[in-house]
Amino acid sequence: MEVVGTLVRLIWELGVYLVTVLPDLLPIILALATPLALGALCGVLNERSGVVNIGIEGIMLMAAFFGYLTGFALHDAMGSGPSIALGILIAVLVGALLGVLHAWLTVSVRADQIIAGTMMNIAAFGVTGYLNRLVITPSGRGGAGVITPFHLPDQIANLPLVGPILVMFFDQGPIAMSLVFIVIALQLALFRTRWGLRTRAVGEHPKAADTVGIDVYRQRYLNVILGCAFAGLAGAFLTLESTGSFQNGMTNGRGFIALAAMIFGRWTPIGAFAGALLFGTATALGVVVAVRVPEGDLGGIMRSIPSYWYAALPYLMTIVILAGVVGRSTPPAADGVPYVKEGKG
Amino acid sequence: MKRLLAFGLAFGLVVAGCGGGGLGGGGGLKIGMVTDIGQLEDKSFNEFSWKGVQDGASAVGGSAKNIVTKDIADYKQNIQSFVDQKYDVIVTVGFLIGTDTLAAAKANPGIQFFGVDQFIPDPIPANYQGLLFNEAQAGYLAGIVAGTITKSSKIGAVGGREDVPPVVNYIKGYENAAKSVKPGVQVLVNYVGDFNAPDKGEASAKTMIGQGADVVFQVAGLTGAGVLRAACNAKIWGIGVDVDQYQSLPDAKACIVTSAEKRLQNATRDAIKRFKDKGKQSGNFTNDATNDGIGYSPIRNLNPVPAGLEDKLKQAIADMKSGKLKPVP
Numbered sequence: 001m002e003v004v005g006t007l008v009r010l011i012w013e014l015g016v017y018l019v020t021v022l023p024d025l026l027p028i029i030l031a032l033a034t035p036l037a038l039g040a041l042c043g044v045l046n047e048r049s050g051v052v053n054i055g056i057e058g059i060m061l062m063a064a065f066f067g068y069l070t071g072f073a074l075h076d077a078m079g080s081g082p083s084i085a086l087g088i089l090i091a092v093l094v095g096a097l098l099g100v101l102h103a104w105l106t107v108s109v110r111a112d113q114i115i116a117g118t119m120m121n122i123a124a125f126g127v128t129g130y131l132n133r134l135v136i137t138p139s140g141r142g143g144a145g146v147i148t149p150f151h152l153p154d155q156i157a158n159l160p161l162v163g164p165i166l167v168m169f170f171d172q173g174p175i176a177m178s179l180v181f182i183v184i185a186l187q188l189a190l191f192r193t194r195w196g197l198r199t200r201a202v203g204e205h206p207k208a209a210d211t212v213g214i215d216v217y218r219q220r221y222l223n224v225i226l227g228c229a230f231a232g233l234a235g236a237f238l239t240l241e242s243t244g245s246f247q248n249g250m251t252n253g254r255g256f257i258a259l260a261a262m263i264f265g266r267w268t269p270i271g272a273f274a275g276a277l278l279f280g281t282a283t284a285l286g287v288v289v290a291v292r293v294p295e296g297d298l299g300g301i302m303r304s305i306p307s308y309w310y311a312a313l314p315y316l317m318t319i320v321i322l323a324g325v326v327g328r329s330t331p332p333a334a335d336g337v338p339y340v341k342e343g344k345g
Numbered sequence: 346m347k348r349l350l351a352f353g354l355a356f357g358l359v360v361a362g363c364g365g366g367g368l369g370g371g372g373g374l375k376i377g378m379v380t381d382i383g384q385l386e387d388k389s390f391n392e393f394s395w396k397g398v399q400d401g402a403s404a405v406g407g408s409a410k411n412i413v414t415k416d417i418a419d420y421k422q423n424i425q426s427f428v429d430q431k432y433d434v435i436v437t438v439g440f441l442i443g444t445d446t447l448a449a450a451k452a453n454p455g456i457q458f459f460g461v462d463q464f465i466p467d468p469i470p471a472n473y474q475g476l477l478f479n480e481a482q483a484g485y486l487a488g489i490v491a492g493t494i495t496k497s498s499k500i501g502a503v504g505g506r507e508d509v510p511p512v513v514n515y516i517k518g519y520e521n522a523a524k525s526v527k528p529g530v531q532v533l534v535n536y537v538g539d540f541n542a543p544d545k546g547e548a549s550a551k552t553m554i555g556q557g558a559d560v561v562f563q564v565a566g567l568t569g570a571g572v573l574r575a576a577c578n579a580k581i582w583g584i585g586v587d588v589d590q591y592q593s594l595p596d597a598k599a600c601i602v603t604s605a606e607k608r609l610q611n612a613t614r615d616a617i618k619r620f621k622d623k624g625k626q627s628g629n630f631t632n633d634a635t636n637d638g639i640g641y642s643p644i645r646n647l648n649p650v651p652a653g654l655e656d657k658l659k660q661a662i663a664d665m666k667s668g669k670l671k672p673v674p
Contacts, residue, residue, distance in 0.1 A: 028547075028551055032548065149578060242544050242547075243570070244543075244570070245567070245570065247541060250541075287545055287549045288552045290535040291533050291549060292552065307538055308538050310538075
């Protein structure tokens with residue numbers, strides 16, 4: 001009985017603690033979630049139309065590199081603002097171009113989609129590492145600069161309840177800020193427009209879609225390219241909005257965590273965003289519990305857990321989610337299955 | 346296949362040959378330095394170690410040459426090229442090159458090796474000395490600055506990993522110093538578990554700032570770049586580590602007050618002099634306040650510099666020299 005009482009009290013303390021730290025954490029959570037969410041949107045668009053893409057990690061990395069390289073090369077000539085804007089544009093284009101490659105491999109050539117994605121990841125790691133060593137490392141430390149985040153005036157930020165939420169979305173750089181709009185727009189587009197219906201049709205039953213006159217190949221190309229452009233934006237976020245530098249392999253598994261967020265969100269944009277926020281929260285909590293240790297017994301327990309357990313929190317969560325604890329979520333029926341037009345086989 | 350191999354070898358030789366550069370001089374000691382990955386003018390470990398090697402070479406009437414390492418895989422070959430050219434002293438820079446340096450020292454007992462930031466485990470060859478630094482003392486100086494300038498009586502420190510002793514030493518010294526100049530100061534410490542995650546560093550520093558911290562000290566490599574970025578964005582003070590980060594990290598110029606420094610230039614210079622005067626050097630040599638091996642970078646961004654701050658720092662250095670002050674009791 002006493003054990004139960006203690007447990008209830010601990011859970012209560014944990015709840016109170018989370019409620020007190022969360023307002024300050026919100027902007028950090030969104031910043032950590034942004035690359036994951038954009039990567040997950042890439043996954044949603046690809047898989048909804050029937051193409052598996054595990055190369056998101058590699059696409060992010062390539063885009064991060066070329067976006068940074070652009071900003072870095074033009075920084076002195078154009079000034080910080082325009083060079084970063086151009087860098088972001090290049091990153092998105094690189095993402096889209098790699099999307100063309102992935103679409104060609106998976107839709108036209110009908111290569112094994114897992115192998116195509118794996119190839120993307122390996123190639124991206126090698127290419128960016130090599131070029132980084134060749135171009136960026138020898139030329140010194142001066143970075144491309146980073147976007148200074150926006151700050152809400154204190155009068156608004158200090159409003160009760162709404163304040164922290166507004167701060168979460170507006171004390172950010174432009175990419176993180178636009179994320180919410182992208183998510184909402186995609187959610188509406190996927191479930192309320194003709195394009196969305198066609199996308200889902202070619203992902204669920206391409207043959208049926210084909211019989212009613214939808215060009216399956218075209219639809220798949222379009223969505224893979226569009227999705228990969230979002231992965232490119234995620235890469236731009238990493239180098240140009242978040243860290244201001246490029247490091248070899250800096251995506252550090254984010255592309256795969258993005259896939260987990262996609263599965264967690266059952267292949268919907270809003271769900272994927274929620275999944276990304278969940279991972280962002282795990283990462284942020286891992287950082288914050290060390291800095292703001294709560295009072296009482298809960299604090300004692302938290303202090304006694306070594307810091308690397310907190311650092312591992314988002315990865316542990318990935319494993320748990322992928323192991324299916326959140327329930328079986330069903331992928332689109334034709335996910336990963338190349339479509340062969342009848343009579344063409 | 347054979348032709349390809351020959352081409353590869355030739356290419357390797359050209360690359361190795363290109364890296365050179367340095368100071369002439371006829372007879373005397375031939376001193377070679379192999380840098381860590383990156384470039385020579387990095388305003389950090391490579392550059393200052395090299396300056397010290399040059400100083401040391403001119404002090405003992407020798408000549409100095411360097412090879413800039415481009416990739417981890419080249420450490421061994423770069424060391425070997427100095428060995429092949431019969432150099433008397435080889436200095437290698439950075440923790441990562443330690444393994445290859447140890448192997449080269451064992452294989453070439455006639456050559457003196459020095460390793461900057463390399464702790465050598467037993468058994469230590471008689472011709473290999475690690476040049477280490479008393480991080481706790483350097484951190485102590487940073488702590489004096491932080492404790493003096495904080496208005497909120499809350500300061501922060503972000504460390505890379507808790508299982509890396511130099512990181513912990515820096516932060517312990519920092520904490521103790523801040524408490525000694527400002528009793529009751531609260532020191533928020535976080536080890537993010539990663540030297541390569543600026544976003545986590547930023548998140549950590551933001552949390553500390555949200556808690557009211559108005560000075561943050563970073564001991565976290567690249568993670569620390571995120572820490573200083575958060576500090577600059579929030580318009581609070583940042584303190585750098587190892588070298589003068591006002592110079593090495595231009596993005597953080599706006600808010601760096603000082604850096605807890607390892608005096609690399611003194612360390613390599615003195616090592617070469619020791620070798621000239623006393624012959625073969627072995628063991629792990631600690632650079633600290635007694636031999637000007639640690640210090641603080643010029644105070645910046647403070648207008649005005651608080652009265653007595655420089656005096657407190659000088660006094661602390663003097664007391665650490667005399668042994669009166671132990672940063673970590």
